[in-house]
Amino acid sequence: MKKLNIDLIIIGGGPAGMAAATQANDNGLEKVLIIERDCELGGILQQCIHDGFGLISFKERLTGGQYAQRYINQVEAKGIQVKLNTMVLEITSDKKVYAVNEEDGLLEISAKAIILAMGCRERTRAQVFINGARPAGVFTAGAVQRYINMEGFLPGKKAVILGSGDIGLIMARRMTLEGIKVEGVYEIMKTEGGLTRNIEQCLNDYGIVLNLSTTITKIHGNKRVEGVTVSQVDASMKPIEGTDRYIECDMVVLSVGLIPENELSKNVGIELDSLTKGPIVDENMMTSIPGVFAAGNVVAVFDLVDYVSQTGVIAAKGAMKYINGTLDLTNTYISVNSGENVSVLIPQKIRKSNLDNKQDFFLRVREENEKMKLETEWSDKLVQAGKFSMVKPPEMIHITLGEKELAQFTDEDICFHMRKES
Amino acid sequence: MEKISYTCIVCPKSCKGELIVKDNNEFETSGYICKRGIEYAINEYRSPKRMLTTTVKMLNGTFSNLPVVSDNEVDKDKLFACLNYLYSTKLEAPIKEGDIIVANILNTGVNIIAARDMKIKS
Numbered sequence: 001m002k003k004l005n006i007d008l009i010i011i012g013g014g015p016a017g018m019a020a021a022t023q024a025n026d027n028g029l030e031k032v033l034i035i036e037r038d039c040e041l042g043g044i045l046q047q048c049i050h051d052g053f054g055l056i057s058f059k060e061r062l063t064g065g066q067y068a069q070r071y072i073n074q075v076e077a078k079g080i081q082v083k084l085n086t087m088v089l090e091i092t093s094d095k096k097v098y099a100v101n102e103e104d105g106l107l108e109i110s111a112k113a114i115i116l117a118m119g120c121r122e123r124t125r126a127q128v129f130i131n132g133a134r135p136a137g138v139f140t141a142g143a144v145q146r147y148i149n150m151e152g153f154l155p156g157k158k159a160v161i162l163g164s165g166d167i168g169l170i171m172a173r174r175m176t177l178e179g180i181k182v183e184g185v186y187e188i189m190k191t192e193g194g195l196t197r198n199i200e201q202c203l204n205d206y207g208i209v210l211n212l213s214t215t216i217t218k219i220h221g222n223k224r225v226e227g228v229t230v231s232q233v234d235a236s237m238k239p240i241e242g243t244d245r246y247i248e249c250d251m252v253v254l255s256v257g258l259i260p261e262n263e264l265s266k267n268v269g270i271e272l273d274s275l276t277k278g279p280i281v282d283e284n285m286m287t288s289i290p291g292v293f294a295a296g297n298v299v300a301v302f303d304l305v306d307y308v309s310q311t312g313v314i315a316a317k318g319a320m321k322y323i324n325g326t327l328d329l330t331n332t333y334i335s336v337n338s339g340e341n342v343s344v345l346i347p348q349k350i351r352k353s354n355l356d357n358k359q360d361f362f363l364r365v366r367e368e369n370e371k372m373k374l375e376t377e378w379s380d381k382l383v384q385a386g387k388f389s390m391v392k393p394p395e396m397i398h399i400t401l402g403e404k405e406l407a408q409f410t411d412e413d414i415c416f417h418m419r420k421e422s
Numbered sequence: 423m424e425k426i427s428y429t430c431i432v433c434p435k436s437c438k439g440e441l442i443v444k445d446n447n448e449f450e451t452s453g454y455i456c457k458r459g460i461e462y463a464i465n466e467y468r469s470p471k472r473m474l475t476t477t478v479k480m481l482n483g484t485f486s487n488l489p490v491v492s493d494n495e496v497d498k499d500k501l502f503a504c505l506n507y508l509y510s511t512k513l514e515a516p517i518k519e520g521d522i523i524v525a526n527i528l529n530t531g532v533n534i535i536a537a538r539d540m541k542i543k544s
Contacts, residue, residue, distance in 0.1 A: 040484070042538075049489035049537060051473045055433055063475055065489045065538035069519045072539075149477055152486035177476060177505055196436030200429045201472070205498070303434060389455060395434055 001106045006081075007031040008319055009097050009111040011088050011264065014043020015305050016296025017117035018071035019312030020319075025078045027320050033109070034075070034082045035099055041075060041082065042068035043119055045305065047146045050170055052197075056306035067305060091268050093289050113291045113319040116265060116279070117312060120258040120297040122167075137225030141167040141255040148178055156251030160228050161185040162216050166194040166303075166394075168255020173202035175253075182208050183247055186230050188215040188237055191368070193257070195303070195394055216252065217244065225250050258301045265294070276300035276344050282333065283350040283359055284318025285311055290329055293319050300344050300362070303396045307362060310398075311346075314360065321354075328353040334409065339377065339417035341366050343393070352411070357403040365391045365418050374399060377415045381408065391418060428466045430459040441467055471495035474534070478508050478523060482543055483515040489537040490523050496532050503528055515542040 008024050010017045013036030024032045040046065045053070048064025055061060058070070075082065086101040097109045122140040137156060139147075145167065147153040159180055161168045164187040172182045185203065190213050192199055203210055211230070217239050218229040227248045231239035260278035262270075270279045271288035278299040279287040286293050295315040296308040321327040333349040344364040365372075374386040374397070386399045424443040429436055439453030441463040449467075451460045465471055474496045477487035496504060504527050513523065517540040524534040 046538070049475050049477060049491075051475055051491060052433075061432075061473065063489060063491050063537040066491070066519060069538050149489060150485050150487060152477070152479070177501075195434050196429055196438070197431040197434060200436070201431040205472070390435070 001108050002104050004033075004107060004109045005031070005111075006033045006109055007112050007323060008033070008115065008316075009109055009113075010034045010115045010117055011091070011097070012036065012043065012117035012119055012296075012298070013038070013041040013082060013084075014117060014119050014296065015045060015068065015071065015308045016119070016298070016312040016315075017043075017115070018068075018075055019309035020115045020117060020295055020316040021080050022071065022074045022078060023313045023316035024320060025080055027317070029320060029323070032080050034080065035086050035088055035097070036082065036084050037087045039085055041072045041084075044142065047142070047149045048170075049149045050174070053305050056304065057309060064305075071309075088264060091264050091292070093268055093292075095291055112323045113293065115285075115312070115315045115319055116287070116292065116294040116298050117296050117315075118261040118264065118298045120301050121261045122254070123257045123259060124254065133219070133222050135219065135221040135223055135225045137221070137250050138219065138252045139254065141165070141171045141253050144171055144251075144253055145174070148174060154178060154180060156180060156225075156249075158183060158249045159251035159253050160216070160230075160247055160249045161253045161255060163187060163255035163257070164189075164193040164199075164210060164212075165255040165257055166198050168253060169194045169198040169202040171253060171255070172208050173206060176206045176208065180251070182206075183249055184209045184211055186211050186214045186216060188213070188233055193255075193394060196392075215239070219252055220246075225252055228252060258297070260298045260300065262298065265298070268292070270294075273300075273348060275338075276346065280348045282347050283354055284321065284327065285315035285347070286318055286322070286327075291319075291322050293322075300346055302362070303394060307396055307398060310360065311362075332411075334411060335413045336361070337413055337415045338363070339415040341369070341372075341391075341418040342416050344396075345416060350414075352409055355406050355409075357406075359401050359406055361385075361399050361401065361416070363397050363399075363416060363418075364395070365393055365397070368392045369418075369420065371421045372418050373421045375417045375419055376401070376405070377417060379410050379412045383408070385416070387421065388418075426463075426467060428463045430454060430462045432458045432462055439463055443467065470498040472498050472501060474501060474504055474532075475537070476505055476508055479512045480540060481512055481514050483513075483517070483540040484543050485540065488513055488517060488523075488540050490534050491537045492527075493533045493535050494531075496527075496530050500528060500530055504530070504534075508534065513540075515540045 045064035045068040053067040232243040293315040295312040474492040
């Protein structure tokens with residue numbers, strides 16, 4: 001078995017991993033290695049040929065590939081080491097990474113720090129419990145995206161989309177442009193899952209109907225999908241009798257959500273958050289195992305790639321401090337909690353002694369509302385952290401607290417509330 | 423006077439606003455939180471435009487398709503004509519991101535450019 005020694009190993013060469021690698025290199029770390037299981041860097045960005053990426057980082061509307069290319073060019077120019085076609089099998093708590101590829105065979109790489117940047121996975125049919133046979137023609141939206149945009153295959157002629165997540169909406173447009181008839185989008189919830197701009201430019205532009213409170217109750221066909229039955233659902237999401245309708249189609253496209261990819265994290269015993277389904281991270285994006293950091297969609301599913309890259313930068317800075325021995329690992333954590341109308345919240349805990357002059361927080365709301373204010377509460381203090389004309393669950397809210405606010409924190413837990421402006 | 427609702431598609435905020443076309447043909451808007459929304463609404467009224475993103479067949483690339491993007495927005499009603507033109511195109515690697523794939527496509531004044539590098543298949 002080949003053995004290597006590396007300062008920082010980054011698992012995953014997507015937008016989080018590449019941002020982390022370039023940041024570590026900028027800070028002077030020489031032995032940085034990106035391990036990527038695909039045949040090239042870029043991750044899922046490479047199959048996202050639509051535009052709208054990079055508005056925050058580059059002040060431009062880039063396609064996924066264009067956004068990835070900017071980081072790939074930097075990784076190449078800086079001479080950062082990359083192992084492609086390499087699958088990580090296991091990581092250990094003493095920061096050894098076991099990986100395998102055709103060229104090296106089995107590898108044991110010892111690292112001073114690790115950044116997990118494996119991204120997320122799509123929920124599949126099994127996780128949304130559709131009964132019936134198992135015919136060909138049931139795809140996740142991301143799989144259809146890869147077939148059409150990268151491999152050059154059209155996987156069917158007439159599609160029904162289940163779920164109104166952003167990838168499903170983007171694929172509704174993409175399939176229409178490629179000549180696949182999209183019969184409609186069916187969403188079990190009473191509100192859409194994706195961003196309103198995608199309902200507008202992907203569905204309304206092409207006259208594709210979004211059916212809310214409606215779901216697929218049966219997939220028909222034995223060898224190949226022949227059709228689906230859809231039904232409206234009541235408030236408890238049970239199909240309403242008499243509302244069922246048969247639709248002929250040869251494709252069912254699932255856009256039913258994403259979950260952080262955490263097989264490696266689970267196996268090594270990293271503590272996960274039941275809400276984000278990703279590792280619990282601190283102010284430096286460090287997980288419950290010292291020296292193992294996490295960034296991007298492996299932590300929580302973000303709506304903007306810019307945030308994914310930003311967390312990569314935070315993790316790389318943290319990893320540098322850990323390697324240099326300047327990270328305080330002894331002080332106790334203050335826990336950061338979700339209060340009124342806040343669901344996902346990152347980081348979940350902070351060490352006051354490790355805070356720089358600013359700290360980023362990312363959060364999602366539970367319910368849509370207008371004219372809201374974000375409040376930070378600790379001890380007997382209540383401080384306004386931001387104002388929002390509109391908040392929606394699909395949108396990740398990013399706020400940065402400055403030196404003045406951070407200096408006021410005591411040793412007591414912090415809680416974020418999204419409340420109506422009075 | 424005419425009042426039309428448009429949802430801005432420029433950023434994820436997706437502002438739902440209104441465009442008022444006054445009798446003297448001047449515009450007034452409400453509900454957009456930045457100037458991109460105002461521009462978008464006026465454009466939607468005058469002549470809606472969209473970015474064009476699709477793929478073009480590669481003959482010898484590491485992947486069989488190259489993603490391409492318009493360097494500016496294209497009139498919405500010319501999108502399908504542009505797409506059909508691009509589907510009849512075949513490209514040879516190597517290609518650099520930003521290379522012009524089709525200049526001034528169908529006289530729209532818009533160039534179609536490569537949206538990533540594409541190496542030769544080894």
